[in-house]
Amino acid sequence: MRRIPANLPRRPRSTTRSGFTLMEVLLVTILSAVLMVGLWNLFGTYIRLFESGPARTERAQLLRALKQQLSDDLRGAIQIAEIPDVSSNVMTFGTDATSSELTPDGETEAAATISSSSESSPLPRFGIVGTSQSLAIVTLQVPAVSPNDPSASDLQVDFTEPTTSLAPELRTVLYTFNEMREQSPLDHGPPPGLLRRDLDWQTALSDREFAAASEFGIADSPDVGSSEEIVIDDSMMWVPEISELKIRYFGNGRWQTSWDSLQSKTLPSAVEIILELHDPEDLNADENEETAIDSSSEPEELVLDNEVGSNFIDPEENQNPQQRILIYLPGGLKGSHSSSGGLGFPASDSQELPGGTP
Structure with missing residues (x-):
């Protein structure tokens, strides 16, 4: 049986270690910053569009x-x-009169009221x-008329009360x-x-x-x-x-x-x-x-x-x-x-x- 000598020559350990250089680190840092800025702008644009969309729709x-x-x-x-002739017996607007009774001069109260003074009309x-x-x-x-509303013939009108409209x-x-x-x-x-x-x-x-x-x-x-x-x-x-x-x-x-x-x-x-x-x-x-x-x-x-x-x-x-x-x-x-x-x-x-x- 052959004996192995105790003092065998050993391989020297390597003193150099593998790693990133300074340029590589700087390049990776710059690329990461650019990527983060792009993502930030993308999210900011999305948020602005998301918030301004409803506002523009409402506008x-x-x-x-x-x-x-x-x-x-x-x-x-x-x-x-056009203001009618005072001699006509036509009821017109611009007066509070509710009837077209004739005056002693032969004209209606409405026409007499309008012809008297167009500036003094309260309406x-x-x-x-x-x-x-x-x-x-x-x-x-x-106004819209509902089918369930009573007709004009069914309504009881009290002529003693003043009309609201x-x-x-x-x-x-x-x-x-x-x-x-x-x-x-x-x-x-x-x-x-x-x-x-x-x-x-x-x-x-x-x-x-x-x-x-x-x-x-x-x-x-x-x-x-x-x-x-x-x-x-x-x-x-x-x-x-x-x-x-x-x-x-x-x-x-x-x-x-x-x-x-x-x-x-x-x-x-x-x-x-x-x-x-x-x-x-x-x-x-x-x-x-x-x-x-x-x-x-x-x-x-x-x-x-x-x-x-x-x-x-x-x-x-x-x-x-x-x-x-x-x-x-x-x-x-x-x-x-x-x-x-x-x-x-x-x-x-x-x-x-x-x-x-x-």
């Missing part, structure tokens, strides 16, 4: 509903009627009265705009934004007050005092998102900042409404610019081009997106025809008005 729904409401109110405006006449930030419309709203289907719609202001706890004035009120036509302001006031508000109405707190009820629609409102009326061949159907004896041919909404709180400055570009490059139906009324709201002072709505009034076209048979729009505005004759 679009608000504009759509507001445009539809304005269109329904304006197109439902009743054309102002508003038919038509549209408005300024650049307020609008009053006497409109026809036929002479014509319930006639309504006076008031649009008023109040700019943003600093409110104190004791301030019970009209809230900032756009406010719509739906009143009975005989309880609204009189013709003389409408025509004389440069701007009317809900504090001027007889049923709301300036010292009382305003309560938003079912007859009111408050839109606090509106930060700017400008209204123009087209009649007599030109755009006007005010309209009075009592003086013009007709409705305007078209009404231009420029709305400006507050930016959502969750949108940053970059998305605000994108929203402004989108709203100007993709106008909705019946929305004017940016050139129309560009000096109406200064774009340098107002960077918020604006919506321009144009509503044609069929009842006002009769008094606005030109000699050639057209609508009579001036050359400067005819190119921006879409659709031509409605």
Whole structure:
């Protein structure tokens, strides 16, 4: 048996160790930082889109509903009627008389009341009265009849009691705009934004007050005092998102900042409404610019081009997106025809008005 020597030569241990160099560590660190920054931006973009999506949807729904409401109110405006001859025995509006009894002179009490003084009538006449930030419309709203409602023949009428509404289907719609202001706890004035009120036509302001006031508000109405707190009820629609409102009326061949159907004896041919909404709180400055570009490059139906009324709201002072709505009034076209048979729009505005004759 062969013995193995005790002192065999051993292999020397390696003194070098394998590892990353400094450049490799720096390169991995830089790549990891770039990857983390990309993921952070991706998640940030997703969060902004997730938060701004509902806000933009609500804004679009608000504009759509507001445009539809304005269109329904304006197109439902009743054309102002000519004051009849005092010798005619036709019952007309504008008086509290409930019968057409003849006076000793042979004319009706209603005609005598209207012919005596059109300015002193306590009730508003038919038509549209408005300024650049307020609008009053006497409109026809036929109430819906339910099959379960009793018919008129089944109702028992007590003629001794005064009627609450002479014509319930006639309504006076008031649009008023109040700019943003600093409110104190004791301030019970009209809230900032756009406010719509739906009143009975005989309880609204009189013709003389409408025509004389440069701007009317809900504090001027007889049923709301300036010292009382305003309560938003079912007859009111408050839109606090509106930060700017400008209204123009087209009649007599030109755009006007005010309209009075009592003086013009007709409705305007078209009404231009420029709305400006507050930016959502969750949108940053970059998305605000994108929203402004989108709203100007993709106008909705019946929305004017940016050139129309560009000096109406200064774009340098107002960077918020604006919506321009144009509503044609069929009842006002009769008094606005030109000699050639057209609508009579001036050359400067005819190119921006879409659709031509409605």
